[in-house]
Amino acid sequence: MKTPDDWRRVRRLTVSERRLLRRHGRAVLSVAALHVLLTLLLWWLGVLQLAPVPLVTVVVGLLVPGLVYLGLIELGLTAEWREPSLSMPAALILLVAFLITGFGLDEARISALMLFFPLLLLVSFRLGAGGLLALALLASVGYLLMLALAWRYHGLRLSPTLEALQWLVFTLVSVSFAVTGSGVNGLRRRLAVKNQALADALEQVRDLAIRDDLTGLFNRRHILQVLEHQKGLADGGIYPFSVCYVDLDYFKAINDAFGHGWGDRVLRDFADFALADLRGGDYLARLGGEEFIMVLPQSNLEGAELAAERLRQGWGQRDFRAQNGPPKVSLSAGVACYRPGESIDQLIARADHALYLAKSRGRDRVCREET
Numbered sequence: 001m002k003t004p005d006d007w008r009r010v011r012r013l014t015v016s017e018r019r020l021l022r023r024h025g026r027a028v029l030s031v032a033a034l035h036v037l038l039t040l041l042l043w044w045l046g047v048l049q050l051a052p053v054p055l056v057t058v059v060v061g062l063l064v065p066g067l068v069y070l071g072l073i074e075l076g077l078t079a080e081w082r083e084p085s086l087s088m089p090a091a092l093i094l095l096v097a098f099l100i101t102g103f104g105l106d107e108a109r110i111s112a113l114m115l116f117f118p119l120l121l122l123v124s125f126r127l128g129a130g131g132l133l134a135l136a137l138l139a140s141v142g143y144l145l146m147l148a149l150a151w152r153y154h155g156l157r158l159s160p161t162l163e164a165l166q167w168l169v170f171t172l173v174s175v176s177f178a179v180t181g182s183g184v185n186g187l188r189r190r191l192a193v194k195n196q197a198l199a200d201a202l203e204q205v206r207d208l209a210i211r212d213d214l215t216g217l218f219n220r221r222h223i224l225q226v227l228e229h230q231k232g233l234a235d236g237g238i239y240p241f242s243v244c245y246v247d248l249d250y251f252k253a254i255n256d257a258f259g260h261g262w263g264d265r266v267l268r269d270f271a272d273f274a275l276a277d278l279r280g281g282d283y284l285a286r287l288g289g290e291e292f293i294m295v296l297p298q299s300n301l302e303g304a305e306l307a308a309e310r311l312r313q314g315w316g317q318r319d320f321r322a323q324n325g326p327p328k329v330s331l332s333a334g335v336a337c338y339r340p341g342e343s344i345d346q347l348i349a350r351a352d353h354a355l356y357l358a359k360s361r362g363r364d365r366v367c368r369e370e371t
C-alpha cells in the first residue's frame with residue numbers, strides 16, 4: 001500500500017512542466033464540460049431518458065470534482081505528487097459519467113461514449129501503456145455492464161446484435177487508441193530521456209571548459225573571469241578583494257625523486273586540502289604546473305595574509321612518507337590587494353612579485369606586496 005510519501009514526487013516540477021500540467025488539466029476539464037453540455041442537449045431534445053437523480057449525478061458529479069480538480073491543478077497543489085495531473089481518477093470519473101448518460105440513451109447510446117476517445121489520447125500524455133490499456137478495458141467492461149442494466153431496467157430498443165456490434169467497435173477503437181497513445185507517449189519519454197542526456201552532456205562540457213583536468217579546480221581562463229567580476233564589484237565600491245599566488249616549493253625535485261605520478265598526487269592532494277581550508281565564498285584555481293591562485297572576496301591585505309599563512313601552516317603538516325611518498329612539501333605565497341582602477345594583469349603581477357620575494361627569502365613563507 002502506498003504511503004503519503006510515495007505519492008510525493010522525487011523532484012520539483014520546472015516552470016514549463018507546471019505550465020504543461022495546467023494546460024493538460026484544462027483540456028481534461030473541457031472534455032468534462034463538453035459532456036455536460038452534450039448531456040443537457042440530449043435531455044432537452046428528449047433523446048435522453050434519464051430520471052432526475054442520474055441526470056443530476058452526471059451534471060453535478062462532473063462539475064463539482066471538475067472545479068476541485070481545476071483548483072488543485074491551477075494552484076499547483078498537486079505539483080509534488082507522483083502523478084500531478086491526476087489523470088487516472090479524472091478519466092475514471094468521466095468514464096462513469098459517459099456510461100450513465102449512455103444508459104439513458106437508446107439509438108444514440110454510442111454518441112455518449114465518443115468523447116472517451118479524445119480523453120484517452122489526452123491522458124496518454126500522462127499514463128503509461130498499462131494504465132491506458134486498463135482504462136480501455138475498464139471502459140469496455142463498463143459498457144457491457146451499462147448495456148445489461150439498460151436491458152434490465154428499460155429494455156433495448158436496438159437489436160442485441162446491433163448493440164453488441166457497437167460495443168465491439170467501441171472496444172476495438174478504445175484499445176487501438178490506447179496502444180497508439182502509449183506508443184506516442186513512449187516516443188515522448190525517450191525524447192525526454194535523450195534531452196536530459198544532452199543537457200547533462202552540455203553541463204559536463206561547460207564544466208570541462210572551466211576546470212583543470214588534474215585537480216578539478218577552476219582553470220586559468222575561468223579564474224580570470226572571476227577576477228574581472230570581482231574587479232567590477234570593487235570598482236563599484238561594493239567590497240575589496242585580494243589574491244594570493246601560491247607555488248609549491250622544489251616541486252621539480254619531487255617529480256625527479258618520486259616520479260611524475262607522485263607529483264600529480266601531491267598536486268591533487270594540495271587542491272583538496274586548500275579547498276577544504278578556504279572560506280565558502282573564496283575561489284581557488286590552478287594556473288598551471290604547481291602554481292595556484294586564491295581569490296578572496298571581501299578580504300584586505302591582512303585578511304589575505306592570514307588566510308595564506310593558515311594554508312601554509314596546515315599544508316606544511318602534510319607528509320606522504322607513510323605511503324612511500326615525499327616528505328613535507330612546503331609552499332610559498334605572495335598576497336596582493338586589488339587597487340581600484342588597476343588591471344587584473346597588474347594585480348597578478350604584484351602578487352607574483354610578492355611570491356618571488358617569498359621564494360628569494362628562503363621559501364616556505366608568505367610575503368605581501370611591497371608598497
Ligand SMILES: Nc1nc2c(ncn2[C@@H]2O[C@H](COP(=O)(O)OP(=O)(O)OP(=O)(O)O)[C@@H](O)[C@H]2O)c(=O)[nH]1
Nearest residue numbers: 247248249250251252253255260263264288289290
Ligand atoms: N607531476 C606534475 N608535475 C608538473 C605538472 N606541471 C608541472 N610540473 C612540474 O613542476 C616542476 C616545476 O618546477 P620549477 O618551476 O623548477 O619549480 P620548483 O621545482 O617547484 O622550484 P621552486 O618553485 O623554485 O621552489 C617542473 O618539473 C614541472 O615539470 C603536473 O601537472 N604534474
